[in-house]
Amino acid sequence: MDWNDLRHFLAVAERGSTLAAGRELRVSQTTVARRIDALEKAVGMALFERRQAGYALTAVGEALLPTARAVAAATAGFGEAAAAYARDLTGTVRLSTEEIFAVTLLGPMLRDLHDLHPDIRIELDTSHELRDLGAGEADIALRATSTEPPAGVVGRRLCIDDWTLYCSRDYAARHGVPTSVEALRGHAIVGGGGGNLWRAYEAWIHEFGLEGQVAMHHASSTGLLSAVRSGFGIAVLPRLAVDDDPDLIRCLPPRKKHGRLLWLLTHERVRHAPRVRVVIDFLYERLKKRVSELGLST
Structure with a gap:
């Protein structure tokens, strides 16, 4: 059964003809008649008597009319509930x-x-x-x-x-800005960051033999930022978060092809x-x- 056929059934039952039902539903009279025929075939019973004056419900049609109205009401209720859910910003x-x-x-x-x-x-x-x-x-x-x-x-x-190394302007005024990995050997590095960040950061420190330059370790990424802003040393920070910070200076370009x-x-x-x-x-x-x-x- 095509549930859309019930709309046509109700329109004909209430208007008394396929012509009036078609006007209400904004479809052709032929479409309404075809929908009624399809519904009757689906249920295996005649729902209307075709008369010269229009369509009249059979006894079976009269018996099914309240159920069809209940289905229409439930469909409308479903649509209203869905619309309310779509508007629910709580x-x-x-x-x-x-x-x-x-x-x-x-x-x-x-x-x-x-x-x-x-x-x-x-x-x-x-x-x-x-x-x-x-x-x-x-x-x-x-x-x-x-x-x-x-x-x-x-x-x-x-x-x-992209994450790369930053220092504060105060630190740069006192110690200069390292612009290469080799130059980092004369500077204080702040390690840490926690989780996957520290694993990647630590691997980079080991790769270039800078373990001896780590002068402080923070357990969080905000700890790294705090240490850099205080002028304590240099640490890795995300460009998206700090690249336009007027108090910070980017020391080295980000690593390429890190993926x-x-x-x-x-x-x-x-x-x-x-x-x-x-x-x-x-x-x-x-x-x-x-x-x-x-x-x-x-």
């Missing part, structure tokens, strides 16, 4: 990201988002652990990866995730939830604007 959205992005980038953006959508509550997760979007551990992730997103995870690519891309990710399961869609669309537009302003490669 609830919690869990956002997972690196701590330094949360502190330097997302704060002002989330403030503006709250001004526009005060009924959306952001739960910001800056844990070093990689949250599983498929398991529902987060709704959205601002995440760097060198591989394609896993099955079920969808997202928007932002830029190449890391920064993505704004979510899962198929929640991507169409209105509150998630609003947040990810808002953040994407703001982040892409910043990528463009900094001239970062995409």
Whole structure:
């Protein structure tokens, strides 16, 4: 049975003819008659008596009319519920990201988002652990990866995730700015950052034999930023977060061909939830604007 045929059944039952029903439904009289014939074949019974004056319900048609009206009401109710859901911009959205992005980038953006959508509550997760979007551990992730997103995870690519070494202007005034790996041997390096960041950063330090230059270790990426801003030493920081900071100086160009891309990710399961869609669309537009302003490669 084609449930759309019930619309034609109800229109003919209420208007008394296929011509009047066609006008109401904005289809031809022939289409209405064909729909009625198809419905009668589907149920195996005549629903109307064809008379010269129009269509009259049979006893079976009269008996089925209340059920057809109930189906129409349920269909309308389903549409109204779906529309209400599409307009529902309330609830919690869990956002997972690196701590330094949360502190330097997302704060002002989330403030503006709250001004526009005060009924959306952001739960910001800056844990070093990689949250599983498929398991529902987060709704959205601002995440760097060198591989394609896993099955079920969808997202928007932002830029190449370049991190490189920075120092403060105060540090540069006192110690100068190292512009090569060899020049770093005379400077204090701040190590750490936690999680995957420290593993990659530490491997780079070992690669160039700079272990002896590490004068402090921080457990978080914001710790690295704090140490650099204090003038203590030099540390690796993300270009997207700090490249336009007037108090910081980039010492070396980023490493080439590292393969890391920064993505704004979510899962198929929640991507169409209105509150998630609003947040990810808002953040994407703001982040892409910043990528463009900094001239970062995409």
